[in-house]
Amino acid sequence: MRVLEIIGSVDPRHGGPVEGVIRQAVARRQFGLETSIVTLDPPNEPWLRDIPVPIVALGRSGGAGSSRLPWRRYGLGSTMVPWLRQNLCEHDVAVVNGLWNYAVCAARRTLIDSGVPYVVFAHGMLDPWLLHRHPVKHAAKRLSFALIEKPLLDRARAVLFATEDERNRARAGDWRFAAPDRIVGYGTAEPDGDPAAQVEAFGRLIPALRERRFLLFLGRLHPIKGCDLLVEAFARVAAQRRDVDLVIAGPDPVGWRTELQRRAAALGLAERIHWLGMLTGDAKLGALRSCDAMVLPSHSESFGMVVAEALAAAAPVLITDKVPLWRDVAADGAGLADSDDVDGVHRVLEAFLSAPPERIGRMRGAARACFLRRYEISIATRRYTDALRDAARGTAETGRPAPVMAMKC
CATH class of the missing domain: 3.40.50.2000 (Glycogen Phosphorylase B;)
Known part of the structure; x- marks a missing residue:
């Protein structure tokens, strides 16, 4: 099975979600899943060479996460939308990682009507703590949620959370969406070396x-x-x-x-x-x-x-x-x-x-x-792999059929 991970950046400075995406992509190979990643990162970033997963970087220098200009931090100017339209159908399931960046906007513009099944992994970005500290950003994200994130979440086969605590905090933040949610866990690999x-x-x-x-x-x-x-x-x-x-x-x-x-x-x-x-x-x-x-x-x-x-x-x-x-x-x-x-x-x-x-x-x-x-990473990988297989088959964790989308590939 072919999995496409869509994420704003795989810059290791962004911490755990990035580390998790890469480690899970490697670990799920033992279960017969092959993963590639598409990002808003500039293709000349030196740390991209060390990622042991096929990756397509569609950003430009000074792009998402590295510019003081808000629209550049968001990732505007990338070629992700045309790339997704051309390449989505080569994959059996897609994973949209995180929220509040142009990769999510590109996913919303292409995935919903593509017929390719997908899930969204929240990675803590529905937690209300940070938004409550910044009322202006909270208001902006409420507008973004109505226009971009909610339509994407509503049509997903599932919205994934790492833990029950994360899911509960998202619910407390009153981010309402129609898709079923699912806890898949997370983990890390055994440390190697001397x-x-x-x-x-x-x-x-x-x-x-x-x-x-x-x-x-x-x-x-x-x-x-x-x-x-x-x-x-x-x-x-x-x-x-x-x-x-x-x-x-x-x-x-x-x-x-x-x-x-x-x-x-x-x-x-x-x-x-x-x-x-x-x-x-x-x-x-x-x-x-x-x-x-x-x-x-x-x-x-x-x-x-x-x-x-x-x-x-x-x-x-x-x-x-x-x-x-x-x-x-x-x-x-x-x-x-x-x-x-x-x-x-x-x-x-x-x-x-x-x-x-x-x-x-x-x-x-x-x-x-x-x-x-x-x-240990294989424990969570089994659960995550089951969620991806269910998404590709069109079933939710509850056993109810997931939303049916006409295949346009």
């Missing part, structure tokens, strides 16, 4: 941490990730725990790092917080293997791919109850979770740093077991 070499690769970046304990934040520096909560909460524990540092590693898409650094300096943490850009490859795995715990104080996540990656590397995770994996993490003893505010983040930091070494050792074993039991 653990010792990975630890050394990270150690070369910050040699001072070779002999010190540290907590690790790994992700975009964005308000939705709660980086400000982490700085404030770490300040509360740092004075009593002089042997622990904090590493904040990730891209800075909204230019927030300078403000966070100023706040850290005002709190007397300039020497205790280490700021890195985006980590990849051995350095990223080395950070996860070396840290005492990975911290993700998010206000919202569709899944929390970095949590699964940390569990795979046997790192305990300290998260908020807005990260959908928190119940599994708590039940398995793989980490700690609390509310998404300064007090909640402080409580998990204090509880973890106060724990005796033997308990932290048990957490590491539990983290690894949690990954293998719940989030």
Whole structure:
């Protein structure tokens, strides 16, 4: 079966959804599905060469996600619509990933009447948290939803969510659509390579941490990730725990790092917080293997791919109850979770740093077991593959026939 993934960008700086699309595309080969990807990325981006899946990049330099001009960030100017009209019928099913960009508009203009069955994977983009912080954007997206997203969602064979929490938050945001929804899960692959070499690769970046304990934040520096909560909460524990540092590693898409650094300096943490850009490859795995715990104080996540990656590397995770994996993490003893505010983040930091070494050792074993039991990628791939096969056959999870579209290919 041939699957076409439609996504605004596969730039790795966009985080978990991108990582998930690529890893799932590779993993589903064992189930007889071959995947290709079409994006709004410029074709000359260097990281496209490392993607192990056939990819068609239809954007231009300064296109989606890389320009200050809003219409260019949206992706206008690409050739996606004519490309889809010419190539859709070579595929048995399409997946539209995410919302609120021109790739979705192009899908709406071409998929609905093509006769090619499709699903939409929301990737957390129906969560009301961020929209409520920006009323103007909320109003603009309500208009976009009426004109673009809702017609696309209404005619989909299914709208996919990674977790029940993500689906519930989308419903709370009152985004109404006619298609059935379906939870397919998510996951990540087993980390490969030499653990010792990975630890050394990270150690070369910050040699001072070779002999010190540290907590690790790994992700975009964005308000939705709660980086400000982490700085404030770490300040509360740092004075009593002089042997622990904090590493904040990730891209800075909204230019927030300078403000966070100023706040850290005002709190007397300039020497205790280490700021890195985006980590990849051995350095990223080395950070996860070396840290005492990975911290993700998010206000919202569709899944929390970095949590699964940390569990795979046997790192305990300290998260908020807005990260959908928190119940599994708590039940398995793989980490700690609390509310998404300064007090909640402080409580998990204090509880973890106060724990005796033997308990932290048990957490590491539990983290690894949690990954293998719940989030190893083949587990979710089976469910996702079933959803794609059902879409291609024209059945929803409920067993009801999906909307019938006349084939125009």
